[in-house]
Amino acid sequence: MSRIQKRFAQLKADKRAGLVTYITAGDPDTDISYQILKGLPAAGADLIELGMPFTDPMADGPSIQLAGQRALKAGMTVDKTFDMVRRFRKETGDNGTPILLMGYFNLIYQRGPERFCKEAAAAGVDGFILVDLPPEEADELKPFATASGLDTVLLTAPTTDDVRLPAVLKYASGFVYFVSVLGITGTKSATEDAVRTHVERIKRHTTLPVGVGFGIRTPEQAAAVARHADAAVVGTAIIDHVKAGLDDKGKAKPELVPGVFAYIKALADGVRGVRKA
């Protein structure tokens, strides 16, 4: 069983949904970003998405775009992203929290999918969520990911209808990520009704757990998603808390890291307050 499978099995046994937290690797700098990463599980994150900053994040709204720019400006690279994960596994001894790399395919393509997968797995990464690699192009990565024991979490959207879903699910492992709104990150939120309808629809096609993201900002929204899905994914709102902790020169104020953790704790409380059958 992969770390992701184990984590969802555990969540099921605990009769609750999970909280997936997104941060951009290297935002606002490598050191602070690592401090955040290290403390995420204690703050209440069940799975971690680590964004690989990219110059042209076509599916991201202003918050995550700017986070990527801060990270790149501070010198973030693919190697340093792997280093962060390696250090996390070694220093925290946390062998249960899955870490997924999230981002855009070009960074993987440049290194070569085979080499990228080997290096990612060796660093302690568990899988990928790639915004611009739909099933039509997924053959480029899937065999190498599988060979390295990495899960590929594919995205489904409100536009992914019942005819198309099986084609997406064919390449999905670990869990399925339902993008709950039409749009880029951090702009709109879905209604609880829409989330329920889509999650039920997806579950008719797969036994994989379903995570739901895009537009979750409050503990109440996280709880609403937790009532219907196996995990709630929060990104932009966390990044906004990172940004709120920067001074006018873009340097981290002392309250940045604790502020992010306090916010994540509130989200986790929201998710954990929902008892599942």
Place this chain on the structure above:
Amino acid sequence: MPSAPNSFRTGPDERGHFGIFGGRYVAETLMPLILDLEKAYNEAKADPQFQGELKYLLSQYAGRPSPLYYAKRLTEKLGGAKIYLKRDELNHTGSHKINNVLGQVLLAKRMGKTRVIAETGAGQHGVATATACALFDIPCVVFMGSVDVERQAPNVARMKMLGAEVRPVTAGASTLKDAMNDALRDWVATCENTFYCIGTVAGPHPYPAMVRDFQCVIGEEVRKQIMEAEGRLPDTLVACIGGGSNAMGLFHPFLDDPGVRIVGVEAAGRGLDTEEHAASLTGGRPGVLHGNRTYLLQDGDGQITEAHSISAGLDYPGIGPEHSWLKEMGRVEYVSATDDEAVEAFQLLCKLEGIIPALESSHGLAHVMRLAPTLPKDNLLVLNLSGRGDKDVPQMAERLGMKI
């Protein structure tokens, strides 16, 4: 190098690939829409009524066919090849962009879309899109980098007069790449009612093939016109390349004529030995951006680097995927011209032929100035004059130190 195919004109394959290039690297949200678009385009392509309407608009509204003009004074000055100019700058709206836009906006109508978005660099594609949207009464939003808004101010005013909304984009270097990012972001949120009218042979499949098909009218006309004028096919074709649509439109109908030498000219900005250029085929490597795999300017990790060109329409770190394939197949030569060379060419055409060319097209001419003198006098050379320079007048007047 892969072995040469029987024909260079059969691509892409059913998955939108030209060799390893092209494809559909887009968010899942867009994927079903792109599949719909492909289906709708294939149906329209085979529908005589659609083709008839397009043909009518191209001739009665846009003014096609554009002349193939023998540039006698330019030919004499350069003292080599016999130079013809394909006068696509005479089209309504002032460039080749209208050829593609009329096709796409007709398709948008046919698909029942109620809003059109576009990205633009020089503003020529934006103006063409705003024009077609005015004609068809569809709301239009054009994304344009804020640097380009500044340097192509006349086109911004034109778009607004035509009723389009111009959204300046301030991310990155605030040029064409960033405009395309924001157009794609808009599209992800609005895809159910919005048609994204891409201005060049880039983006996810089917755009590179569809835009090419709409632009092929250029090369098809040249074939007929040169036969009438000279009784034979041309020897040399030259066109500038931003994303590569005017070049592909001229080149594609000749790809299977081995006697025709074909040359694409990228923007070398301040020089290929500097970091400030936009020559993705010469200075880049294959990568994935804006929905397709193609040559890109990028660093070792795959972060996209900023392009530079004096010409807003060529200021793009990528290139259409079919060009990447044609480069690898060795069918088309790709060279480059610097800012300074383009400015010199611009002035030459103004004074010799009384034609003010777009700065984009001036890059093609800059290469003709190098190439033509090395060719025999019976070498028939066709340069695609993709646009007129009206939009560049303020920028050039300043650069040339003119008081206006």
